[in-house]
Amino acid sequence: MKITAIHEAVAPISSDIRNAYIDFSKMNASVVAVVTDVKRDGKRVVGYGFNSNGRYAQSGLLRERFIPRIMGAASDALINDAGDNLDPHKIWACAMANEKPGGHGERSVAVGVLDMAVWDAVAKIEGKPLYRLLGERYRGGTVDDKVFVYAAGGYYYPGKNVQALQDEMKKYLDLGYSVVKIKIGGESLADDIKRIEAVIKIVGAGKNLAVDANGRFDLKTAIEYARALHPYDLFWYEEAGDPLDYALQAELANVYSGAMATGENLFSMQDARNLIRHGGMRAERDWLQFDCALSYGLVEYLRTLDMLKQNGWSPRRCVPHGGHQMSLNIAAGLGLGGNESYPDVFQPFGGFADGMPIENSYVGMPDVPGVGFEAKEKLYAVMRNLAA
Amino acid sequence: MKITAIHEAVAPISSDIRNAYIDFSKMNASVVAVVTDVKRDGKRVVGYGFNSNGRYAQSGLLRERFIPRIMGAASDALINDAGDNLDPHKIWACAMANEKPGGHGERSVAVGVLDMAVWDAVAKIEGKPLYRLLGERYRGGTVDDKVFVYAAGGYYYPGKNVQALQDEMKKYLDLGYSVVKIKIGGESLADDIKRIEAVIKIVGAGKNLAVDANGRFDLKTAIEYARALHPYDLFWYEEAGDPLDYALQAELANVYSGAMATGENLFSMQDARNLIRHGGMRAERDWLQFDCALSYGLVEYLRTLDMLKQNGWSPRRCVPHGGHQMSLNIAAGLGLGGNESYPDVFQPFGGFADGMPIENSYVGMPDVPGVGFEAKEKLYAVMRNLAA
Numbered sequence: 181m182k183i184t185a186i187h188e189a190v191a192p193i194s195s196d197i198r199n200a201y202i203d204f205s206k207m208n209a210s211v212v213a214v215v216t217d218v219k220r221d222g223k224r225v226v227g228y229g230f231n232s233n234g235r236y237a238q239s240g241l242l243r244e245r246f247i248p249r250i251m252g253a254a255s256d257a258l259i260n261d262a263g264d265n266l267d268p269h270k271i272w273a274c275a276m277a278n279e280k281p282g283g284h285g286e287r288s289v290a291v292g293v294l295d296m297a298v299w300d301a302v303a304k305i306e307g308k309p310l311y312r313l314l315g316e317r318y319r320g321g322t323v324d325d326k327v328f329v330y331a332a333g334g335y336y337y338p339g340k341n342v343q344a345l346q347d348e349m350k351k352y353l354d355l356g357y358s359v360v361k362i363k364i365g366g367e368s369l370a371d372d373i374k375r376i377e378a379v380i381k382i383v384g385a386g387k388n389l390a391v392d393a394n395g396r397f398d399l400k401t402a403i404e405y406a407r408a409l410h411p412y413d414l415f416w417y418e419e420a421g422d423p424l425d426y427a428l429q430a431e432l433a434n435v436y437s438g439a440m441a442t443g444e445n446l447f448s449m450q451d452a453r454n455l456i457r458h459g460g461m462r463a464e465r466d467w468l469q470f471d472c473a474l475s476y477g478l479v480e481y482l483r484t485l486d487m488l489k490q491n492g493w494s495p496r497r498c499v500p501h502g503g504h505q506m507s508l509n510i511a512a513g514l515g516l517g518g519n520e521s522y523p524d525v526f527q528p529f530g531g532f533a534d535g536m537p538i539e540n541s542y543v544g545m546p547d548v549p550g551v552g553f554e555a556k557e558k559l560y561a562v563m564r565n566l567a568a
Numbered sequence: 569m570k571i572t573a574i575h576e577a578v579a580p581i582s583s584d585i586r587n588a589y590i591d592f593s594k595m596n597a598s599v600v601a602v603v604t605d606v607k608r609d610g611k612r613v614v615g616y617g618f619n620s621n622g623r624y625a626q627s628g629l630l631r632e633r634f635i636p637r638i639m640g641a642a643s644d645a646l647i648n649d650a651g652d653n654l655d656p657h658k659i660w661a662c663a664m665a666n667e668k669p670g671g672h673g674e675r676s677v678a679v680g681v682l683d684m685a686v687w688d689a690v691a692k693i694e695g696k697p698l699y700r701l702l703g704e705r706y707r708g709g710t711v712d713d714k715v716f717v718y719a720a721g722g723y724y725y726p727g728k729n730v731q732a733l734q735d736e737m738k739k740y741l742d743l744g745y746s747v748v749k750i751k752i753g754g755e756s757l758a759d760d761i762k763r764i765e766a767v768i769k770i771v772g773a774g775k776n777l778a779v780d781a782n783g784r785f786d787l788k789t790a791i792e793y794a795r796a797l798h799p800y801d802l803f804w805y806e807e808a809g810d811p812l813d814y815a816l817q818a819e820l821a822n823v824y825s826g827a828m829a830t831g832e833n834l835f836s837m838q839d840a841r842n843l844i845r846h847g848g849m850r851a852e853r854d855w856l857q858f859d860c861a862l863s864y865g866l867v868e869y870l871r872t873l874d875m876l877k878q879n880g881w882s883p884r885r886c887v888p889h890g891g892h893q894m895s896l897n898i899a900a901g902l903g904l905g906g907n908e909s910y911p912d913v914f915q916p917f918g919g920f921a922d923g924m925p926i927e928n929s930y931v932g933m934p935d936v937p938g939v940g941f942e943a944k945e946k947l948y949a950v951m952r953n954l955a956a
Contacts, residue, residue: 201668202665206666235668235671236632236633237632238628239628239632240626240631240632241628241629244625244627278590278592278594279590280623280783281783281810281811282673282783282811282812282833282835283623283672283673283674283676283833283835283862284672284812285670285671285673285674286629286673287673288671422669423669423670424670424672424836424838424839424841445668445669447673448812450812450813451812454842457815474671
């Protein structure tokens with residue numbers, strides 16, 4: 181068997197939302213199709229991928245380096261020993277040939293989107309949902325039938341007031357979420373406290389509300405917020421400082437006994453390992469949000485999970501960033517603690533299978549081969565065109 | 569005044585060399601020209617830049633994000649308060665608008681090449697060499713008239729033997745270098761020791777020889793090498809382990825009392841700060857090799873130098889990777905400890921002004937406005953075409 185073509189395109193994923201660091205008015209994403217010569221149900225198997233959100237499309241790197249390396253390799257270098265399916269690990273090694281160590285950004289996104297498409301194809305060739313394949317390969321056949329998801333929203337919109345924020349949160353409760361997340365750090369601490377108190381009125385308790393500063397704070401501000409947030413007993417306090425400022429995170433742990441979360445802007449096992457080594461994160465309490473689609477894909481994420489295990493961390497402490505079906509499959513298949521969800525934004529990329537209900541902040545898995553893109557009509561409409 | 573156009577192209581920088589991690593047979597680099605409407609000596613001022621070596625061209629990121637952001641900005645957002653020159657800091661902020669924190673790779677190269685071209689233009693508009701401009705702006709007018717440079721070579725070539733390695737080193741001595749560098753880690757420790765002893769015969773003493781493992785070793789191997797290298801009292805032992813494995817570097821410091829060097833694969837102030845905080849590097853003995861062209865340019869490098877100062881490090885401990893004229897200007901202007909030099913490879917990008925002699929491993933600075941590209945004929949021939 182072989183890969184016959186890899187197509188890529190850029191799709192808008194823009195929105196008028198804003199977090200404490202950037203606005204998303206020009207955000208886009210790469211979509212790729214890995215076309216194989218394998219047929220299932222009379223049709224060739226095509227794997228699809230896209231690169232989550234927040235880091236822009238990677239057309240240049242895909243076209244200049246990563247797609248040519250894979251398409252230039254001998255087929256044997258890309259498939260399993262039995263010769264009947266793609267080997268994601270071999271394809272990864274091929275894509276990363278002659279890349280120097282360190283410097284994990286952008287290319288980690290390009291490789292992540294290709295890796296997603298490869299795993300989609302692998303599971304389709306085996307004729308099963310990806311999460312079941314992952315459970316079989318890496319977890320002795322065990323899978324989770326449903327995954328914890330929380331509704332990430334509460335962005336700063338032009339002109340948005342507290343009432344609109346409460347209405348947004350009510351909608352998430354109506355959709356079946358019990359845990360929600362809002363942005364902080366884009367306004368004053370006093371204004372953010374008003375927003376937090378307004379949302380707690382809707383969701384019932386601080387333990388149902390996570391807050392996200394998107395890396396905006398210096399140490400002094402991070403600690404001011406920590407002291408102000410502490411009485412609310414929040415679900416978590418996310419990315420207080422620069423994602424690479426492990427010392428800040430460790431200082432924060434000294435003054436904040438509530439749960440902390442971070443990791444969405446760490447794009448390799450090595451960066452994740454530095455957070456674990458130097459960031460003061462607490463394995464019984466805190467949350468890790470590495471997003472495979474931005475971070476060299478599942479092949480690298482498996483290395484990260486191994487590293488976590490060696491350091492005494494359970495995969496249940498991982499709740500990936502991105503709100504996409506790839507991380508949802510990893511969560512169900514490998515036993516993560518949950519997954520982000522964007523009910524309102526980043527469409528058609530955010531969200532899960534059409535018609536799959538959220539109940540008590542848990543979502544089930546569709547019974548379709550692969551990642552499940554075909555069970556999400558508007559997303560599949562974008563993807564299908566690529567391999568037409 | 570304003571920027572009227574930014575052009576970019578890809579130039580081959582390939583070679584049949586190999587280090588312990590990658591081969592360079594498909595290596596290339598971006599070259600950019602920032603065209604202004606300012607005239608000097610009857611010609612419009614054009615600033616040029618290129619992205620050092622080791623990380624490939626960045627056409628995609630330049631075309632998709634960074635050039636459009638700069639060209640789409642109001643001119644006032646890019647020039648100084650007097651309105652008579654570009655402002656590299658403002659241009660940097662414009663280029664990095666709506667980029668999330670963390671993930672420092674690839675885009676750091678794209679921004680680095682633009683930043684180099686901007687500083688070249690700024691110095692040309694002021695009619696002086698960049699190193700003099702930097703001395704005036706940041707060092708009270710002091711500059712160094714000459715800069716320590718060492719000859720980086722000793723790569724693994726197909727079929728290359730110890731005799732050829734010695735011949736290469738003799739050539740460097742004949743050129744005026746007294747300190748040279750060779751690669752290690754691409755063969756066995758025993759073979760590398762043979763190479764080291766053969767080179768010491770040529771350069772006279774271990775203190776004239778640096779060795780570079782290019783991030784290849786795990787902790788055990790790094791320590792085995794450290795013990796074997798220690799008796800030779802080498803100039804430095806470079807990048808033993810993964811560039812992000814600060815804990816490995818710190819462990820190495822416990823067993824290696826000779827000088828260590830690293831940093832060429834750390835591409836932001838934040839990553840550099842983590843090396844200083846967590847890597848066990850010793851301010852009186854070790855060397856830092858951050859390369860501005862790969863790391864968001866001089867605007868970011870100034871932040872890194874500030875961070876170093878806050879942590880008790882002198883700029884004299886910095887000897888940048890890359891062997892290019894931009895870092896040479898920074899070294900002379902801001903008082904770094906020296907600069908890498910590639911007499912043999914990465915042409916026409918490597919090396920300094922034509923005809924400028926190397927004496928006792930020091931090189932002088934040409935008296936031409938800007939970075940000095942016009943004083944390096946074969947490089948300028950590549951650049952000039954871009955703005956023709």
